[in-house]
Amino acid sequence: MQLPELTQRFVLHFGEMGSRWGINRTVGQIYALLFVSERPLNADEIAAALDFSRSNVSMGLKELGAWNLVRMQHLPGDRRDYFSAPEDVWAIFRTLAEERRKREIDPTLSMLRDALLSQPEGASEQYAQQRMREMHDLIELATQWFDDIQRMPSEDVRQLMQLGGAVQKLIALKSRVKQVATRRRGDKAAALQVVEN
Incomplete structure (x- = not known):
């Protein structure tokens, strides 16, 4: 299976990034392929698309399963396991x-x-x-x-x-409101003190 050029670039990049994220290149590429695939793929299709051995694909799918990043399913009339990445x-x-x-x-x-x-x-x-x-x-x-x-x-x-940065403005606003409220409470307390004296 020959991957389209755009998909191939994405898959290769994910493999390289995977090693920086603490997963191996093979796992990163398998995940990237599943992520952009329009339909679930079986292990043989993944191996053919990425030119990996079937055992490397199986190990990669197990690791992705341990991370809860792939969903396994069965298709009617087919006994093989098919894998896909979550849509959301x-x-x-x-x-x-x-x-x-x-x-x-x-x-x-x-x-x-x-x-x-x-x-x-x-x-x-x-x-x-x-x-x-x-x-x-x-x-x-x-x-x-x-x-x-x-x-x-x-x-x-x-x-x-x-x-983004608007959160910082909200925090600053909250701080100003708190300062005003504290000042007003202080003014009321001072006024009560004067009345009591």
Whole structure:
């Protein structure tokens, strides 16, 4: 099976990027092919399109399955397994983010929690532990934010991302409103003090 030039460029690029994301080139190319394919493909079709061995394709599909990035299905009258990527790009993004969290963030948080429960021995370890607490708090905050984002409908996440720098303006506005409210409470308290005296 000869891939169209545009598809081939995409597949090759994804293979190269895969190695930077922590997956091998073969897995990246298999996923890219499934992502742009109009219909589900079986392992033999994938192997032929990418010029990979059948065993490499099988191993790649298992890894993609472990990441929850492929869907297996059967077609009527055909005993082979067919594979496709999820249609919704937001679902793919959420899946990738969740899987990376499980593999990278959660183990780091566990290690940091253990380190924070340890009794430091000396000033040097107290300093190190304080730095670890700062890292833990940052990762914990980001994780909570991620959990909130994961629960939001895809359209809301898209709109949130489109806000970009406008979010900073909202935070600044909230800060100004809080300052005005604090000042007004102070003015009322001062006025009450005068009346009481």
